[in-house]
Amino acid sequence: MKRVILSVVGTVAGLVALLSFKAQGHPLPTAGPLPSAGLPAPSPTPAPSNSAGSGATSGPGSQSAAKGSGGTSAASAARTVMGNAVETQYGIVQVQVTVTGTHIDNVSFVQLQAFDGRSQQINSQAAPILLQETVAAQSAHIDSVSGATFTSDGYVQSLQSALDQVGIR
Amino acid sequence: MRPGATPHRRVVACMGTVFSFDVRAPGVDSAALDEAIGWLHWVDATFSTYSPQSEISRLARRECAVTDCAPEVAQVLAECARLHAATDGYFTDTPFGTLDPSGYVKGWAIERVSDMLRAAGSVNHCVNGGGDVQCVGVAAAGRPWHIGIADPLRRGHYAAVVAGTNAADLAVATSGSTERGAHIAGPDGRPAAGAFASITVVGPSLAFADAFATAAYAMGRRAGDWLEALDGYDGYAVLPNGRTWATGRLAAEGSGAPRAA
Numbered sequence: 001m002k003r004v005i006l007s008v009v010g011t012v013a014g015l016v017a018l019l020s021f022k023a024q025g026h027p028l029p030t031a032g033p034l035p036s037a038g039l040p041a042p043s044p045t046p047a048p049s050n051s052a053g054s055g056a057t058s059g060p061g062s063q064s065a066a067k068g069s070g071g072t073s074a075a076s077a078a079r080t081v082m083g084n085a086v087e088t089q090y091g092i093v094q095v096q097v098t099v100t101g102t103h104i105d106n107v108s109f110v111q112l113q114a115f116d117g118r119s120q121q122i123n124s125q126a127a128p129i130l131l132q133e134t135v136a137a138q139s140a141h142i143d144s145v146s147g148a149t150f151t152s153d154g155y156v157q158s159l160q161s162a163l164d165q166v167g168i169r
Numbered sequence: 170m171r172p173g174a175t176p177h178r179r180v181v182a183c184m185g186t187v188f189s190f191d192v193r194a195p196g197v198d199s200a201a202l203d204e205a206i207g208w209l210h211w212v213d214a215t216f217s218t219y220s221p222q223s224e225i226s227r228l229a230r231r232e233c234a235v236t237d238c239a240p241e242v243a244q245v246l247a248e249c250a251r252l253h254a255a256t257d258g259y260f261t262d263t264p265f266g267t268l269d270p271s272g273y274v275k276g277w278a279i280e281r282v283s284d285m286l287r288a289a290g291s292v293n294h295c296v297n298g299g300g301d302v303q304c305v306g307v308a309a310a311g312r313p314w315h316i317g318i319a320d321p322l323r324r325g326h327y328a329a330v331v332a333g334t335n336a337a338d339l340a341v342a343t344s345g346s347t348e349r350g351a352h353i354a355g356p357d358g359r360p361a362a363g364a365f366a367s368i369t370v371v372g373p374s375l376a377f378a379d380a381f382a383t384a385a386y387a388m389g390r391r392a393g394d395w396l397e398a399l400d401g402y403d404g405y406a407v408l409p410n411g412r413t414w415a416t417g418r419l420a421a422e423g424s425g426a427p428r429a430a
Contacts, residue, residue: 141315142315142316142327142330143191143308143314143315143316144189144191144295144297144302144304144314144316144317145297145300145302145316145317145318145319145327146297146300146301146302146316146317146318146319146331146343147300147318147319147321147343147345147367148319148321148343148344148345148346149186149275149299149300149301150187150299151185152182152185152186152187155186155187155299158300158319159317159319159325159327160187160189160297160300161180161187163189164180164189167178167191
């Protein structure tokens with residue numbers, strides 16, 4: 001049982017380390033700030049004052065449910081393990097992982113402060129966008145087409161394939 | 170401009186659909202474009218739910234742990250978890266009870282290959298993956314990218330056009346049931362009801378826009394209010410009866426002319 005818990009902790013530490021790694025140097029293109037709507041309110045619990053990208057945040061964290069299993073239940077029982085709060089350039093992130101045995105069933109974020117000054121600035125600089133409907137749409141010069149995902153076969157008959165043919169010629 | 174950089178048009182079959190690369194002047198090295206396309210195929214092999222031996226399929230069967238997989242797998246699942254929270258649970262990587270992050274992977278991969286091209290020196294390009302589009306820069310000097318939104322009710326016609334108004338990144342993602350049938354599930358695991366013929370989300374990042382379009386489609390009638398409150402992203406919906414609506418800047422700055430039913 002102890003071995004199982006240790007490996008779980010290792011996995012959580014790995015995930016948290018991964019998140020703090022993400023914040024350094026080469027952020028993923030998709031790891032930017034999430035827009036605010038629908039985000040849970042920031043947790044009132046103050047996060048540990050880890051400096052951004054220090055990488056020193058990969059401690060075991062709290063294992064509420066893991067300890068509660070008391071070693072009697074089978075390894076197949078699902079448990080929830082909480083990671084440490086990690087400060088990244090995108091905000092404070094805390095991971096909660098549900099595990100069965102050594103397998104991760106679900107990863108969720110219990111704490112998520114997505115905004116800092118820089119991301120607010122980026123948002124305010126976002127481009128305004130025009131939308132034209134009906135007649136204008138049919139006659140406008142169009143560069144690319146957005147629509148429900150087509151299959152490889154559907155592509156042949158799509159507006160996009162026509163644009164591609166024109167462009168490639 | 171780098172030596173060897175040229176404009177490119179390239180069409181590639183990948184992930185069960187077709188990707189169109191439109192790299193405009195000054196362009197990019199052929200080798201950089203090849204590398205980006207090679208990475209796209211790697212993503213397909215790693216995340217394919219159709220291939221039994223992909224890492225994501227093995228993970229879904231619990232034959233391996235996340236930590237045994239490529240680091241991108243953990244990154245994608247972490248982003249899916251973030252989006253799950255940001256969409257009130259409507260975006261999920263387990264839409265029908267099994268692990269399937271496909272709803273995120275394509276948009277993320279398109280945005281990432283776009284960034285690979287940018288890192289290789291391209292300043293004006295547009296990558297379209299099966300109808301989800303990420304644009305960088307402009308289409309030509311003084312002319313922003315114009316992205317047509319396919320009319321879900323009239324094949325071969327456009328419902329509307331979205332244009333960037335400066336060189337900021339522009340992403341356009343559309344969810345609908347017109348091409349692949351019902352494939353989006355609500356939080357209850359049942360296929361989403363058809364409140365929309367299609368719904369389009371526009372913003373700077375395609376990974377987000379794509380996930381938000383999927384979530385909005387699953388939300389149904391709630392989607393309008395949810396999109397209206399969303400910071401930096403706006404929506405455009407075509408309803409089954411042909412009526413349309415738009416949120417935020419799309420509504421404020423559009424022509425506003427009602428579409429002929």
